[in-house]
Amino acid sequence: MSSSLVVLVAQRIALGILLVLAVSVLIFAGTQILPGDVAQAILGQSATPESLANLREQLGLNQPAYIRYFHWLGGVLTGDLGTAMSSGQDIATSIKERLWNTLFLAFWAAIVAIPLAITLGLIAVRYRNGWVDKLISGLALASTSFPEFFIGYLLVFYFAVQHQCFPAISTVYDGMSFGERLQAIALPAAALTLVVLAHMMRMTRAAILNVMQSAYVETAELKGLSASAVIRKHAFPNAIAPIINVVMLNLAYLVVGVVVVEVIFVYPGMGQYLVDHVTKRDVPVVQAVGLIFAAVYITLNIVADIAAIVANPRLRHPK
Amino acid sequence: MVDGKAKSGPLLDIRNLRIEATVYPPGEAPRTITLVHDVSLTLEKGKVLGLIGESGAGKSTIGLSSMGYGRGGVRITGGEVILNGRDILKGGKEGLRKLRGRDVCYVAQSAAAAFNPAHRLMDQVVEATLLHGTATRAEAVKRAVALFKKLSLPNPETIGQRFPHQVSGGQLQRVMTAMALCSEPDLIVFDEPTTALDVTTQIDVLSAIKDAIRDTHVAALYITHDLAVVAQVSDEIMVLRHGRLVEWGGTRQIIKEPRQEYTNALVSVREIEHQEQQPGTTPMLSVKNVTAAYGGGHIKVLKNVSVDIYPGQTLAVVGESGSGKSTLARTITGLLPPEQGSVVFDGRTLANRLADRPKEDLRQLQMIYQMADVAMNPRQTVGTIIGRPLEFYFGMKGRERDKRVAELLDEIEMGKGFIDRYPAELSGGQKQRVCIARSLAAKPKLIICDEVTSALDPLVAHGILKLLLNLQQIEKVAYLFITHDLATVKSIADSIAVMYRGEVVRYGPKSKVLTPPFDAYTDLLLSSVPEMEIGWLEKAIKGRRMESAGN
Numbered sequence: 077m078s079s080s081l082v083v084l085v086a087q088r089i090a091l092g093i094l095l096v097l098a099v100s101v102l103i104f105a106g107t108q109i110l111p112g113d114v115a116q117a118i119l120g121q122s123a124t125p126e127s128l129a130n131l132r133e134q135l136g137l138n139q140p141a142y143i144r145y146f147h148w149l150g151g152v153l154t155g156d157l158g159t160a161m162s163s164g165q166d167i168a169t170s171i172k173e174r175l176w177n178t179l180f181l182a183f184w185a186a187i188v189a190i191p192l193a194i195t196l197g198l199i200a201v202r203y204r205n206g207w208v209d210k211l212i213s214g215l216a217l218a219s220t221s222f223p224e225f226f227i228g229y230l231l232v233f234y235f236a237v238q239h240q241c242f243p244a245i246s247t248v249y250d251g252m253s254f255g256e257r258l259q260a261i262a263l264p265a266a267a268l269t270l271v272v273l274a275h276m277m278r279m280t281r282a283a284i285l286n287v288m289q290s291a292y293v294e295t296a297e298l299k300g301l302s303a304s305a306v307i308r309k310h311a312f313p314n315a316i317a318p319i320i321n322v323v324m325l326n327l328a329y330l331v332v333g334v335v336v337v338e339v340i341f342v343y344p345g346m347g348q349y350l351v352d353h354v355t356k357r358d359v360p361v362v363q364a365v366g367l368i369f370a371a372v373y374i375t376l377n378i379v380a381d382i383a384a385i386v387a388n389p390r391l392r393h394p395k
Numbered sequence: 396m397v398d399g400k401a402k403s404g405p406l407l408d409i410r411n412l413r414i415e416a417t418v419y420p421p422g423e424a425p426r427t428i429t430l431v432h433d434v435s436l437t438l439e440k441g442k443v444l445g446l447i448g449e450s451g452a453g454k455s456t457i458g459l460s461s462m463g464y465g466r467g468g469v470r471i472t473g474g475e476v477i478l479n480g481r482d483i484l485k486g487g488k489e490g491l492r493k494l495r496g497r498d499v500c501y502v503a504q505s506a507a508a509a510f511n512p513a514h515r516l517m518d519q520v521v522e523a524t525l526l527h528g529t530a531t532r533a534e535a536v537k538r539a540v541a542l543f544k545k546l547s548l549p550n551p552e553t554i555g556q557r558f559p560h561q562v563s564g565g566q567l568q569r570v571m572t573a574m575a576l577c578s579e580p581d582l583i584v585f586d587e588p589t590t591a592l593d594v595t596t597q598i599d600v601l602s603a604i605k606d607a608i609r610d611t612h613v614a615a616l617y618i619t620h621d622l623a624v625v626a627q628v629s630d631e632i633m634v635l636r637h638g639r640l641v642e643w644g645g646t647r648q649i650i651k652e653p654r655q656e657y658t659n660a661l662v663s664v665r666e667i668e669h670q671e672q673q674p675g676t677t678p679m680l681s682v683k684n685v686t687a688a689y690g691g692g693h694i695k696v697l698k699n700v701s702v703d704i705y706p707g708q709t710l711a712v713v714g715e716s717g718s719g720k721s722t723l724a725r726t727i728t729g730l731l732p733p734e735q736g737s738v739v740f741d742g743r744t745l746a747n748r749l750a751d752r753p754k755e756d757l758r759q760l761q762m763i764y765q766m767a768d769v770a771m772n773p774r775q776t777v778g779t780i781i782g783r784p785l786e787f788y789f790g791m792k793g794r795e796r797d798k799r800v801a802e803l804l805d806e807i808e809m810g811k812g813f814i815d816r817y818p819a820e821l822s823g824g825q826k827q828r829v830c831i832a833r834s835l836a837a838k839p840k841l842i843i844c845d846e847v848t849s850a851l852d853p854l855v856a857h858g859i860l861k862l863l864l865n866l867q868q869i870e871k872v873a874y875l876f877i878t879h880d881l882a883t884v885k886s887i888a889d890s891i892a893v894m895y896r897g898e899v900v901r902y903g904p905k906s907k908v909l910t911p912p913f914d915a916y917t918d919l920l921l922s923s924v925p926e927m928e929i930g931w932l933e934k935a936i937k938g939r940r941m942e943s944a945g946n
Binding site: 290291292294295296297298299300301302310313314389390393394 | 462464466491492493494495496497500501503505508509510511512513514519522523526527557558560561
């Protein structure tokens with residue numbers, strides 16, 4: 077590891093932290109701009125000027141916004157995300173379980189989707205412009221073009237209704253065995269896989285094709301390497317940076333963008349939780365979930381950046 | 396050698412080779428063109444055949460056909476390629492793969508691009524050997540280290556642990572030669588292996604290649620456009636033009652007694668008689684103690700450089716890559732503001748930054764670049780390209796402008812018929828001529844020529860140099876001529892500045908700079924230029940060894 081590499085990585089991480097802070101300001105400011113405040117929302121019809129003033133005093137709402145922001149931020153940093161208005165429950169406790177569920181689903185979707193997408197990309201390059209390539213590209217494009225709710229319902233129709241091998245509703249609860257959990261999430265994981273597959277596969281194909289023009293690919297061909305060995309050993313390692321980038325973007329989507337799929341399969345994850353509380357105008361919950369989504373998104377993108385930096389031999393082994 | 400069977404006859408026997416490609420001209424139906432027309436050649440074991448010709452002659456295409464390889468959409472459509480008594484074109488894909496990297500290996504023009512940046516050198520050097528199973532990894536590594544030693548690479552035991560970007564261009568070219576030799580092939584195709592190198596590096600690589608060929612008894616096809624280089628390494632030379640054989644004979648016969656007119660034109664020393672002009676009293680442009688750097692002042696590229704250019708004269712700036720030649724041009728034109736020092740033009744100091752210079756100053760200094768085709772907008776016609784400075788600097792329009800464009804086309808020896816052509820329809824030399832006309836259109840006092848003939852074939856480059864000298868007579872324009880080619884310098888310069896690592900190490904009128912006693916670097920530079928003389932390489936290397944022993 078060289079010092080310049082350490083500096084570069086440290087810069088990225090510092091930048092990421094700064095970004096998360098900036099996003100927290102935006103989220104806080106955004107909820108402040110909304111008409112009405114928490115006190116009004118809680119009291120609703122029974123609000124009198126007097127009771128409003130009392131409640132504001134109680135909740136600390138009459139303090140200036142920046143003090144409330146730092147109060148909130150301090151809470152977030154110490155693991156206290158506040159209390160949900162609608163249910164009065166501690167947000168951190170409810171989120172913990174749901175975040176874990178979402179990550180569980182995203183993890184299994186990613187485990188299937190990433191190797192599959194990259195392998196399909198490699199195969200498409202190997203048989204480029206032939207019928208295999210066109211078939212892979214066509215199917216991948218079709219699966220992306222269908223909206224995810226459509227794919228979700230198609231899966232439910234075939235696997236839950238007609239063949240009854242997987243449940244249509246992905247309920248998970250404490251005390252479920254690992255196998256039962258996997259069976260429960262099979263359909264939403266499959267739907268997510270189909271949604272992210274094409275993007276990753278096409279970017280893999282394009283990144284490798286770009287590298288296939290290089291002189292060193294010709295060198296490898298003239299050594300007598302087979303077409304697939306040339307792609308695997310000589311083209312793929314040099315296309316890794318753009319591939320990592322698109323993989324991370326899709327990973328972020330798996331965590332942040334699962335709202336629709338979670339709602340279809342009634343899966344108790346973050347997306348479902350967010351949708352529930354948006355309809356109830358539960359601002360503290362929306363703030364907390366928004367911040368977590370932003371943090372996940374930024375973290376994954378920074379991981380992609382760092383991976384791309386580390387994958388570059390020029391930075392890993394300077395002159 | 397493949398099966399241990401003794402085979403009589405030549406190692407490589409190419410008969411009536413025909414190679415075609417399909418081109419897709421814009422707006423026209425695709426058509427098939429023939430790149431190589433029924434060329435035949437034979438090569439004995441352990442011999443070197445030089446393939447020579449200008450670009451488009453089919454040299455590389457023929458060379459790669461010995462591996463059954465066609466670049467891009469190139470197809471071998473006729474003839475036989477017989478290697479070790481077997482027609483490799485009939486072996487199918489599998490047969491070709493078994494042969495590539497084992498019986499025939501390839502050394503590319505730019506080793507820097509031909510090595511995979513993601514893998515260590517040793518892994519790439521032994522890859523083909525391991526793939527074909529001719530040796531274990533330990534044996535192959537031992538062989539590679541021995542080859543690194545033979546090719547006089549520094550730290551032969553550890554250089555294989557490095558990545559390509561950690562090794563210089565000249566060293567990479569030698570590592571690539573070691574890579575080709577590592578699988579102990581019968582034949583190596585060298586495709587312009589020294590063309591991308593500086594002259595001072597070229598001589599070392601050339602001598603290393605020659606020794607390696609001699610010691611390993613491998614046969615070679617040596618492809619180049621430089622006759623002086625090929626004369627040093629080949630037993631026989633084949634001259635090609637437009638995919639057809641021009642002449643084939645022993646090296647001595649080709650360079651001493653060429654039978655064909657075309658060969659004669661290639662062989663004859665193309666020096667232009669140019670009477671050196673004495674420097675005038677007042678220089679037109681003075682670079683005064685300029686120091687310039689990249690990366691916020693961290694990497695100093697020019698160190699206290701001072702040169703003068705006199706009206707209507709040519710200053711040639713010579714040096715190897717990285718010596719700061721082009722940076723000097725960037726500083727003069729204001730693209731890179733100097734850290735210290737100034738540029739004085741016509742008695743007044745020019746603004747450091749391009750953005751601060753008035754239009755009139757911009758007009759007086761024009762540039763011509765090495766790559767003519769990327770220096771022109773491919774969507775504009777020749778008329779628009781040359782007419783642009785006329786509109787921009789002089790506000791010329793309509794018929795007046797067209798008349799001037801026609802005059803300029805006449806000056807660069809191209810007819811009026813070219814006005815409506817697009818750059819893609821022109822040859823390399825014609826493109827460079829259009830660029831010259833464009834710079835002349837501004838009626839500048841100084842044109843900076845940055846390696847303007849380096850990308851051109853020798854005969855075409857010769858024409859461009861002659862044109863530049865003629866134009867200097869007519870337009871009284873001065874040139875700052877940047878080049879690494881000393882033959883060009885002799886033909887065109889009035890004064891010369893030799894640059895080395897950002898400093899001017901020798902500067903003065905041409906006759907003085909090129910007359911001994913030389914400083915060490917100028918001597919090295921001059922003695923490295925290949926001469927069309929059999930045995931020159933050995934003499935030059937010997938001279939160098941004696942010198943370093945004397946030091």
